[in-house]
Amino acid sequence: MTGEIDIQQAGEEMYNLIRRLYPIPRSITGEGNRKTLNIIKKYIDLEILEVPSGTQVFDWTVPKEWNIRGAYIKDSTGREIIDFKNSNLHVLNYSIPVRKRVSYGELKEHIFTMPDRPNWIPYRTSYYKENWGFCMAHNQFLNLKEDEEYEVLIDASLEDGSLTYGEYYVKGESDEEILISTHICHPSLCNDNLSGMALSVCLGRYLSDANSRYSYRFLFIPGTIGSITWLARNEDKVERIRCGLVVACVGDSGGFTYKRSRRGNTEIDKTVENVLKNSGHEYKIVDFTPFGYDERQYCSPGFNLPIGCLMRTPHGEYPEYHTSADNLALVNPTNLSESFSVFLSIIKVLEENKRFLNTNPKCEPQLGRRGLYQLTGGDNRRERELAMLWVLNMSDGSNSLLDISERSGYDFELICEVAQMLRDKGLLKEFVDG
Numbered sequence: 045m046t047g048e049i050d051i052q053q054a055g056e057e058m059y060n061l062i063r064r065l066y067p068i069p070r071s072i073t074g075e076g077n078r079k080t081l082n083i084i085k086k087y088i089d090l091e092i093l094e095v096p097s098g099t100q101v102f103d104w105t106v107p108k109e110w111n112i113r114g115a116y117i118k119d120s121t122g123r124e125i126i127d128f129k130n131s132n133l134h135v136l137n138y139s140i141p142v143r144k145r146v147s148y149g150e151l152k153e154h155i156f157t158m159p160d161r162p163n164w165i166p167y168r169t170s171y172y173k174e175n176w177g178f179c180m181a182h183n184q185f186l187n188l189k190e191d192e193e194y195e196v197l198i199d200a201s202l203e204d205g206s207l208t209y210g211e212y213y214v215k216g217e218s219d220e221e222i223l224i225s226t227h228i229c230h231p232s233l234c235n236d237n238l239s240g241m242a243l244s245v246c247l248g249r250y251l252s253d254a255n256s257r258y259s260y261r262f263l264f265i266p267g268t269i270g271s272i273t274w275l276a277r278n279e280d281k282v283e284r285i286r287c288g289l290v291v292a293c294v295g296d297s298g299g300f301t302y303k304r305s306r307r308g309n310t311e312i313d314k315t316v317e318n319v320l321k322n323s324g325h326e327y328k329i330v331d332f333t334p335f336g337y338d339e340r341q342y343c344s345p346g347f348n349l350p351i352g353c354l355m356r357t358p359h360g361e362y363p364e365y366h367t368s369a370d371n372l373a374l375v376n377p378t379n380l381s382e383s384f385s386v387f388l389s390i391i392k393v394l395e396e397n398k399r400f401l402n403t404n405p406k407c408e409p410q411l412g413r414r415g416l417y418q419l420t421g422g423d424n425r426r427e428r429e430l431a432m433l434w435v436l437n438m439s440d441g442s443n444s445l446l447d448i449s450e451r452s453g454y455d456f457e458l459i460c461e462v463a464q465m466l467r468d469k470g471l472l473k474e475f476v477d478g
Contacts, residue, residue: 049250049388051381051384051385051388052377052381054246054250054380054381054384055376055377055380055381055382055384056377057246058239058242058243058245058295058377058381058384059242059375059376059377059380061083061087061238061241061242061245062238062239062241062242062295062372062375062380063372064083065080065083065238065241065242066232066234066238066371066372067132067232068080068132068231068232069112069132069231069232070228070229070230070231071110071137071138071169071171071229071231071266072107072110072138072171072207072229072266072267072268072269073097073107073108073109073110073205073206073208073266074109074110074111074205074208075111076111076231077208077209077228077266078092080228080241081208081209081210081228081264084210084241084245084264085210087245087248088212088245088248088249088252088262089212089252090210090211090264091210091211091212092208092209092210093208093210093211094206094208095206095207095208095209095273095277096204096205096206097109097204097205097206097207098204099207099273100276101269101272101273101275101276101277102272102275102276104269104272104273106206106207106273107171107172107207107269108202108203108204108205109201109202109203109204109205109206109207110138110200110201110202111200111201111205112128112132112135112139112199112200112201113200114127114128114129114197114199115128115134115135115139115178115197115198115199115200116128116195116196116197117151117178117194117195117196118194118195119189119192119193119194119195120192120193120194120195125180125184125194126178126180126184131165131368132232133165133166133231133232133367133368134179134180135177135178135179135198135200136154136156136168136169136170136175136176136177136178136179137167137168137169137170137231138169138170138171138202139176139177139198139200140174140175140176140198140200140202141176141199141200141201141202142176142196142197142198143196143197143198143199144195144196145193145194145195145196146194146196147193147194148188148189148190148192148193149190151188151194151196152185152188154175154176154177154178154196155177155178155179155180155185156168156177156179156180157179157180157181157182157184157185158181158182158367159182161363161367162181162182162183162186163181163182163183164181164364164367164368164369165179165180165181165367165368166179166366166367166368167231167233167366167367167368167370168366174202176198178196181368207269207273209263209264209265209266209270209274210263210264210265211261211262211263211264211274212248212261212264213259213260213261214248214251214252214256214259214260214261216255216256216257216258216259216260217255217257217258218257218258218259219259219284220259220284220285220286221258221259221260221261221281221284221285221286221288222258222259222260222285222286222391222394223260223261223263223288223289223342223349223351224244224247224248224260224261224262224263224288224289224291225262225263225265225271225288225289225291225338225342226240226241226243226244226262226263226264226265226290226291226292227265227266227267227270227292227337228241228264228265228270229266229267229270230267232368232371233370234295234370234371234372234374234375235293235294235295235296235356235362235365235370235374235375236292236293236365236366236370237291237292237293238295238375239292239293239295239296239375239383240291240292240293240294241264242380243294243380243383243384243387244262244291246384247262247384247387247388247391248260248262250388251391256391256395257395258286258394258395259284261281261285265338267337267338268338268341270338271338271342272341275341275342275347282347282349285349285351286311286350287305287310287311287312287315287349287350287351287394288312288349288350288351289312289316289351289352289353289354289390290337290338290339290342290351290352290353290354291353291354291387292353292355292359293355293356293357293358293359293362294354294355294356294379294380294383295356295375295376295379295380295383296356296362296374296375296379297356297376297379298356298357298362299325299326299327299328299356300320300323300325300326300327300328300354300355300383300386301328301329301330301355301356301357302317302328302329302330302352302353302354302355303330303331303332303333303336303352303353303354303355303358304329304330304331304332304352305332305339305343305349305350305351305352306332306343306345306348307343307350308331308332310350311350311394311397311444312350312351312352312394313350313352314446314447314450315390315393315394315397315446316352316354318393318446318449318450319386319389319390319393319456320386322455322456323386323389325386330358336353336358336359337353339351339352339353354386354387354390356383393446393456396445396456397444397445397446397456398444398445398474398475399439399441399443399444399445399474399475400439400441400445400463400467400472400473400474400475401439401440401441401472401473401474401475402436402437402439402471402472403470403471403472404471405440408433408436409436409471411429411432414469416432416465416466416469417429427454427458428458428462430452431452431454431458431459431462432462432465432466434448434451434452434454434459435448435459435462435463435466435472436466436471436472438451438452439463439472439475441475445459445460445463
């Protein structure tokens with residue numbers, strides 16, 4: 045692969061994109077998603093697609109489109125208690141329109157707060173059950189008066205429209221695809237998942253100039269219904285997917301967490317574990333579970349794709365998750381650049397993970413007369429020599445370079461380096477199936 049990038053600068057660019065997208069009210073459908081995708085289109089050549097409401101997608105139906113223009117709660121004197129203009133988390137996402145006067149008793153049945161985090165606004169949704177409501181800081185809620193009447197307004201529409209998603213395709217030498225999927229449906233939440241969107245954009249820009257071995261397909265989709273819709277519309281493309289990753293929660297300062305694919309021992313699972321092991325960052329590997337992000341759709345038994353999910357702190361495991369505290373202060377360019385670097389390393393391993401045949405398989409070849417010992421001078425000479433012997437011994441067409449790295453305990457980059465040296469001397473040739 046070719047293609048160069050300044051990792052630190054990439055972190056700054058990702059953060060600036062997050063800052064630009066942060067104020068936009070998004071949901072599983074609506075103008076906020078279109079606005080978001082049209083901004084992303086300025087960075088990569090994104091195809092924006094629309095799927096009409098009512099479209100059957102497996103066991104689901106594309107819902108009505110939701111748009112919101114404003115909302116507030118006012119007391120009997122006209123004083124505003126909360127206003128949607130101040131935070132688009134203030135409204136229960138997908139609220140039906142409402143405008144009326146209500147008692148305190150009725151209003152409190154439609155208020156969502158977090159008593160344990162009294163200054164934070166929670167993020168709540170009601171996608172598939174019609175309801176209306178407001179989210180507010182619990183301390184604000186405590187100031188409401190029981191003998192007061194309140195005016196509530198949610199200026200929203202819920203009507204036939206479409207679901208909008210974005211797709212970016214980078215053609216490589218092979219038609220085999222690596223799928224990168226990220227969800228776009230959350231409003232002003234930076235880690236979950238503006239960080240995933242920004243990293244995917246940056247990765248797409250890098251790969252567009254990288255002359256890659258594989259093709260890459262980037263999906264920017266609303267959670268759950270978006271992946272279900274894409275799979276229903278693209279079953280003919282699924283067989284080309286070699287592996288993939290769901291990208292989420294990559295902007296916080298926590299260690300990395302990788303959730304394995306349903307199969308659990310695929311190339312992507314081995315690749316991510318290898319990269320994280322050698323990254324110098326704290327990390328943990330968790331087994332697949334049928335809940336979480338869109339990996340659970342890609343890994344459903346009817347598809348069973350080798351797709352995992354790579355995060356920093358997982359959803360629900362950091363206190364700011366789905367609250368107003370998941371803001372621009374929670375993510376930063378340094379965290380984003382670290383995450384981007386890990387993803388680049390994963391791409392590099394996938395691109396370079398080939399299988400080879402030892403052209404001199406009967407006993408060890410004489411490395412010295414080929415000048416290979418001289419090529420392995422320096423402090424790590426012995427390490428390189430041993431890595432060469434591992435590559436020669438394991439290169440029977442059945443083991444990839446990643447397999448050899450795992451078996452030998454040597455870093456994948458070193459294994460690649462010595463494999464190229466052996467190849468240059470005619471001691472290896474690439475194994476091609478068939």
